[in-house]
Every structure is written in structure tokens, then in C-alpha cells.
Amino acid sequence: xxxxxxxxxxxxxxxxxxxxxxxxxxxxxxxxxxxxxxxxxxxxxxxxxxxxxxxxxxxxxxxxxxxxxxxxxxxxxxxxxxxxxxxxx
Numbered sequence: 001x002x003x004x005x006x007x008x009x010x011x012x013x014x015x016x017x018x019x020x021x022x023x024x025x026x027x028x029x030x031x032x033x034x035x036x037x038x039x040x041x042x043x044x045x046x047x048x049x050x051x052x053x054x055x056x057x058x059x060x061x062x063x064x065x066x067x068x069x070x071x072x073x074x075x076x077x078x079x080x081x082x083x084x085x086x087x088x089x
Contacts, residue, residue: 005077012070012077019067023060030056 030053037049 005081009074009077009081012074016067016070016074019063019070023063023067026056026060026063030060 033049033052033056037046037053040046040049
């Protein structure tokens with residue numbers, strides 16, 4: 001079990017890092033869109049910038065949900081490995 005779980009744990013942990021990097025990039029995009037929305041006088045352009053903020057926030061939420069699911073899988077696999085490792089000692 002431990003031999004099969006280790007590659008899956010590694011893959012999921014790498015995926016979590018990628019998802020967090022994407023979320024950080026989206027947060028920066030929200031910051032930029034907010035600056036543009038606040039500095040824009042045109043109602044149409046301000047509305048578009050605010051719409052982008054909402055879209056980016058939804059994307060962050062999806063990235064977070066994926067990261068949480070992968071972290072939960074890592075936790076399950078880690079618990080399964082621990083008893084096997086203790087038996088091997």
C-alpha cells in the first residue's frame with residue numbers, strides 16, 4: 001500500500017501547489033481589476049472591471065475547492081501509510 005500511495009501523494013501535493021499558485025495569480029488579477037474599476041469614470045468600463053472581479057473570485061473558489069479535495073485525499077493516503085510503515089518496523 002505504501003509503495004502505491006507515495007506517488008499519488010506526491011502527485012496530489014504537486015497539484016495543490018499548482019492550484020495555490022493559480023489562486024495567488026487570480027488574487028493579483030482581482031487587485032488589478034479593482035484598481036482599474038476604482039479609477040475608471042466610464043460606467044460601462046467600471047461594470048466590466050467589476051464583472052472580472054466576480055469571475056476571478058469564482059475561479060479562486062473553484063481552485064480552493066480542488067485544493068481542499070486533494071489535501072483531503074493526501075490526508076487519507078497518509079493515514080493508510082502510517083500503519084503499514086509501523087508494521088514494517
